[in-house]
Amino acid sequence: MTDAKPSARPAPERRAAYKAFERIQLRWNDNDIYGHLYNATYYELFDCAMTAWLSRNGLIGANGRPTNVVVENGCVFFAEIRYPGEVEVGLRLGRLGSSSVRFEMALFREGEDTAAAQGFFSMVRVDDDDHRPRPIPEAQRAVYATILR
Amino acid sequence: MTDAKPSARPAPERRAAYKAFERIQLRWNDNDIYGHLYNATYYELFDCAMTAWLSRNGLIGANGRPTNVVVENGCVFFAEIRYPGEVEVGLRLGRLGSSSVRFEMALFREGEDTAAAQGFFSMVRVDDDDHRPRPIPEAQRAVYATILR
Amino acid sequence: MTDAKPSARPAPERRAAYKAFERIQLRWNDNDIYGHLYNATYYELFDCAMTAWLSRNGLIGANGRPTNVVVENGCVFFAEIRYPGEVEVGLRLGRLGSSSVRFEMALFREGEDTAAAQGFFSMVRVDDDDHRPRPIPEAQRAVYATILR
């Protein structure tokens, strides 16, 4: 174990470990002063990929409703990513609870099979009025199940 | 244990659990379409607070050198934060390794004693030329130790 | 006339040319890969200063209503601005129409009397339901007039 990589740190995964993919075009200003993506930008990319997948699969409307509240997220960084180009985001569900889901995602640089970063988003489905958790309807569970790990 | 809050989820901490504080002014466009801070923005705020503290304490120059590479970060969200106003970021060191540090931070809304969000950044000090880990010099370790948990 | 500065380009103004001031804290990620503020970020700063002034003076609510739609804006760049630090934004009204206003703003680096950039925002007050222009009420006109050029 090196100091930089504590033992709890996961190893980078490959594309085959993910169930769905979204392509995202990088922007010039995604690069920070160091010439690579700013750490907060990785979350923006994960969030965009997840929203695109949810929308494409009819789990949220174009207006983003019903709301999925992010209760926790995180990212492990393996290799730098830099504009120009695109990234491919691999998605899968790590957990499908009664009113919550855990999305697990990885960022792949173009043409690469090993993840440059891996992240997760734990989200709770809430009612748009009272903001309280609501069970995920059966029809939606069936869709989510298609990308369950 | 409710579905929304898995047992592993930490409880919100209070100000007294942190060793240093940085104030950050919110911006109108920190709010997303839901009228509160976008999840990626929390990382921007954590990163800004950490950079301000490192710079004020002479651990990095105005140019951000030497570089601290983020190898992992994460955030648990307890309560929404919204523009206008400021947030106060509590900082402490959860771990002081030979060439790496783990910053632990919390976001406090103005006038509140309980964290609205808690995050961490694990960072490795690297050489600006070869990008390989470098030991943190003793003089710097002494500064870091002032906020060690 | 030099090629870089066409004759139509205004000269930088001084603080005395502005009627109100807002301070904005810069963020680490306001700097782009060149180590200075990204051009789009200037608009973010102008917009934040304008919103802060409008809100402080009761011309919009905390929710940003009623909406002021930006119909045109622009910026002339004189000197680079870079994190860390704050900028001061000078504001004045260049025009007070029946349902529209033209904000004129300048960005001043800390301790400097000459603008690093100058911009304008032409905005129309619209109804939140039908999105059509609405006259600015007399009581609000009186407030706007306090910063009229």
Place this chain on the structure above:
Amino acid sequence: MTDAKPSARPAPERRAAYKAFERIQLRWNDNDIYGHLYNATYYELFDCAMTAWLSRNGLIGANGRPTNVVVENGCVFFAEIRYPGEVEVGLRLGRLGSSSVRFEMALFREGEDTAAAQGFFSMVRVDDDDHRPRPIPEAQRAVYATILR
């Protein structure tokens, strides 16, 4: 002339008025609290389109060098743009000076022939060391001329 649209305001142009096109994928967080693109984001999109065109045509390297300094930019907003989807950015050169260029651009929503917004960027080519204007080499002028208005 209505109050909201001063006579100096240009009319929206059509695709045929532009010489080159770049597609840009919108992101969820491009929408602001009003559910449409934030004004500063238009500049980000213009800048991305311009950079993509310059890079594709060999006028700047992947590192963005040599630097083109923005000395002035502006935008007129005609119709709102909102995520999801893509925008197409029309580009042309309004002016080709000895060391400067004026890019004129328009944002088109998918499937639309009339611009939703029109902007310009006046840029000066500077030396990366002394930051002083440098003549645009003949070979590059020939490339720029292909999109001259």
